[in-house]
Amino acid sequence: MKKNSLVSKLLMTFTLIIATCLVVIAIVLSVWFENYHFNQRKQQLDLQAALISKERINVYNGNSQLEDLSSVANYVSLSIGADIVVTDYRGVAISSSESKQSLLRTQIIDSKNVEDLKSGKSIEDRNGKNRAFGDSQYVYYKPIMYGDTFIGSIVMTTPLEQIKGQLKQVYTIIWVSILVALVISSIIIYYVCDRLLIIPLAKINTAAKRLAKGDIENRVYIRSKDEIGELADSFNTMAESLEEVEKNRREFISNVSHELRSPITSIKGFIAGILDGIIPLEKEKYYLGIAYEEIQRLTRLINDLLDLSAMEAGKLKLNVSEININEIIRHCTISLEQKIKEKRLKVDVVLEGQNLYVAGDRDRLIQVVNNLIDNAIKYCNENGNVKISTRSKGNKALISVYNDGATLTEKEKTYIWDRFYKSDKSRTNKVSTGLGLPIVRHILSLHGEDIWVENKTGDKGVIFTFSLKKV
Structure with missing residues (x-):
């Protein structure tokens, strides 16, 4: 795969987008799972703290001794994997699990935290810094309330390394999964791009090069709806x-x-x-x-x-002006009088009024009318009939040239506008270049007009009709 190819760019773009999305998902999952894990730990500590709170109230009421409280604290400490210290209402340690006996009768909760605990709210410290317990500790403070009276608190500490050790396994699973998903998605994208883009575009590229070398019969066969x-x-x-x-x-x-x-x-x-x-x-x-x-x-x-x-080539410029199309028809008919007499034709000229003014280039429209009348004469049998007429339809003038020669087949109607096409080469080879009708059509197209041919219905003969804009 080329470095600057379309597929490599697409692959890099999609991979970057997917990688960004997966990394965001991994971060969100990591943060969510960390919060979930700490909340689960907090719920576990709350549940076990209830046992210690009950025993502390018994001590407070004189129904139990501090040694009993220490035994319960030690039992709970072993069951949840946390060090436990029980304090009085001032934050001084009065009982603890075996691992924290050295903290007895010391101030382990500062006055600010004591005031917060008096309101009955628990305090959670995830920063891992505590002057009494040292750094890298997760500390959870649980108040002990006897009715509305704050009689002490429970301080439970767990090494952060112990908690994060469990989280690291989850983080590893998340990030490895993300990496595997990224690799698999990149492979899938590459093969999809290869199938949908590389191979078809390579076929088109190869065909284009062959076409440039003159192989105009070459084609591309791709069955795809996209x-x-x-x-x-x-x-x-x-x-x-x-x-x-x-x-x-x-x-x-x-x-x-x-x-x-x-x-x-x-x-x-x-x-x-x-x-x-x-x-x-x-x-x-x-x-x-x-x-x-x-x-x-x-x-x-x-x-x-x-x-x-x-x-x-679009290089022919028209000199459009107001012209009398009836006058042009009379002029062209007279100029072809010799050819008409040679074939002993009967020419009928039916014009709408004395004058019919249209917009057009006089010289080019003379060329159009002359070519059409000359064409009618060529294909008309001796002693035949030619009819030239004009009429109005809306803002258009319609000019028709009819001859009673042989009718045209559907194929001939299609090809008569092609250069050098002659429907009867044996009769017109010496007198026709086969360019008259193509020239007529191009001139009228430059005027923004059209020309069409019809076989006369129910009779022999052919009618050529073209339109011009009336003035």
Whole structure:
């Protein structure tokens, strides 16, 4: 695992968080158990102190002797593992267990503690410092009350080492458990991260590197419903898009090569024939005319490619103004009159009113209308019909161009907007570049408008309709 890898950072972060939580839990448990242990000790001392208090009251009433009190204190001392001293109301030792006989008749409770004990409250000293009993002692003071009268107290001392020795075992268990839990959680986190993050991300990383080297068919297969699965799906979608782009690029290069090669080959052949004297002198003008037509075809192709590239790159700027779309339709129809006459077509122009003003770039909309009418002429049979119409719908002007040629299949409806696509290559190979409709769609998209195609219902023919914003 790399030092700066995502998993190592996650592992360190989660381990630190878990370690912090476990340490806090361990501290809380340690403090709680220590308090619990001392409270249990206190309850035990209170219980045993009741026996001594009873005997001290008997002594106070003259029903018993101090020797009897010492015997009870010694018995209790052995049973609870604590040294015991019984004092009078002044804090002077009057009886004790055998281990504390040396303290008899000495002041072992200071005046401040005596005053506190007179109120009937017990005193607990965990600090382990007492001038009478020395350091490192747990001292517990229990008052002896006869009715409301304070007649003495019981002082019980236990070495802190004895108490903390029991606590150390618990502390050891707690901290060892915390350490084991931390190690186990770190191992679990690592393997979970390895399964959920490292392996999937490694697959995606490897696939990305292979994709960068040109392996566009490579895919990542990760069955996961989380963000990693979404990332893999997004990667596969990107790879499919790149594969489609690469496919289109190859098709584009192939189409451009074909479209350029054909006229260049014709021009080269005719010129070579003239230079070599193969073509008779009286035929030179005819073949030069064909070469000129091929040059015009090349010019149209190059201009269309430049326009399309500029549009796709977003470099084409529109000069939007108020224009009369009816006038443009009349102008374009007249400019194509020669082609219409050659195919003996019947053209019906139905316009809404004399003028229909829209917002758009005049030159580009002329290009749109000209391409659509020219396209209708190409795909219309001889003696066929072409209809051009305009109408309003809300704040939009709808312009339709109809020809009664063959209808389009669903596949053709999808691909006619692709570059170099020709639905009937045998009829249009010499007169069409296959870029007209893609250019039309891009121009209208730049205007924020749309174009769509439909087969005429219940009759033959195809209708192209596009929208423009009315002024």
